[in-house]
Structures are given as structure tokens and as C-alpha cells.
Amino acid sequence: MGLTGLHGIDQIMSGSKQRLCSLVDLPEGTSRGISVDTDCGHEDQLLVHKHSCVRAYRNSCPHTGAPLDWVPDQFLNLAGDLIQCATHDALFRIEDGICIAGPCAGKVLSPLSVEVSDEQIFLLLD
Numbered sequence: 001m002g003l004t005g006l007h008g009i010d011q012i013m014s015g016s017k018q019r020l021c022s023l024v025d026l027p028e029g030t031s032r033g034i035s036v037d038t039d040c041g042h043e044d045q046l047l048v049h050k051h052s053c054v055r056a057y058r059n060s061c062p063h064t065g066a067p068l069d070w071v072p073d074q075f076l077n078l079a080g081d082l083i084q085c086a087t088h089d090a091l092f093r094i095e096d097g098i099c100i101a102g103p104c105a106g107k108v109l110s111p112l113s114v115e116v117s118d119e120q121i122f123l124l125l126d
């Protein structure tokens with residue numbers, strides 16, 4: 001099952017965290033887009049699983065606010081080591097979301113806190 005568009009279907013609120021998906025749905029070296037229902041409405045996010053660590057950011061480029069993916073669930077460059085914006089090819093480090101090349105160099109993707117527990121990925125809520 002793809003992750004994009006899961007809002008209202010596979011997200012389970014549990015206290016101060018929200019289940020996003022199973023870890024098996026985000027294999028090592030891959031990225032996924034996910035839509036999350038929040039108190040403020042619908043929000044598009046991206047998940048990246050790299051070096052046994054899951055990172056999450058809002059799916060919004062700091063250059064123009066455009067979505068980052070070129071095709072659904074494709075957020076990484078061809079080498080798979082950087083997040084790449086589809087619109088003007090800005091490149092962001094996976095580990096901290098800092099743009100290292102492109103029109104928004106030095107700017108940062110908006111990070112989200114996630115936790116992996118019992119093979120499930122959770123968004124930690126404020």
C-alpha cells in the first residue's frame with residue numbers, strides 16, 4: 001500500500017503521537033510522501049529512511065513553498081544521498097534538511113519529529 005493519501009485511513013492517534021506507517025513500508029534508502037491530518041488541516045510531509053534512521057520534513061521547498069517530489073514518493077537525487085527539489089533542483093542534506101546547492105542554499109527544510117517503535121513510524125505531536 002502506498003503512503004501518499006493515507007490521511008484518515010491508516011493514521012492512528014495515540015496520546016501525543018500519530019502513527020504514520022510501518023517501517024516495512026519505508027525500506028532503507030527510500031523516501032515516501034505522506035498526507036497527515038492535523039488540528040490545522042491537511043499537511044503533506046516526506047519521510048526518508050537512510051543509514052537506519054528515519055527523518056521527516058514538511059513537503060515544502062524553502063525557495064518557493066512548492067512540493068519537493070518530482071514524482072510521487074521520489075524525493076531523493078539519483079545517488080540517493082540527498083533530498084532534491086523537483087522545481088529548481090535544490091539539494092538538501094537528509095540528516096538536517098540544510099540546502100547545500102541551489103537557489104535556497106543555506107535555508108532549511110522544516111523538520112518534524114518522528115519516532116520508530118515496534119517497527120512503526122510515529123509523528124510526535126506538540
Ligand code: FES
Pocket residue numbers: 061062063064065066085086087088089090102103104
Ligand atoms: S522551488 Fe525548490 S529550488 Fe526552487
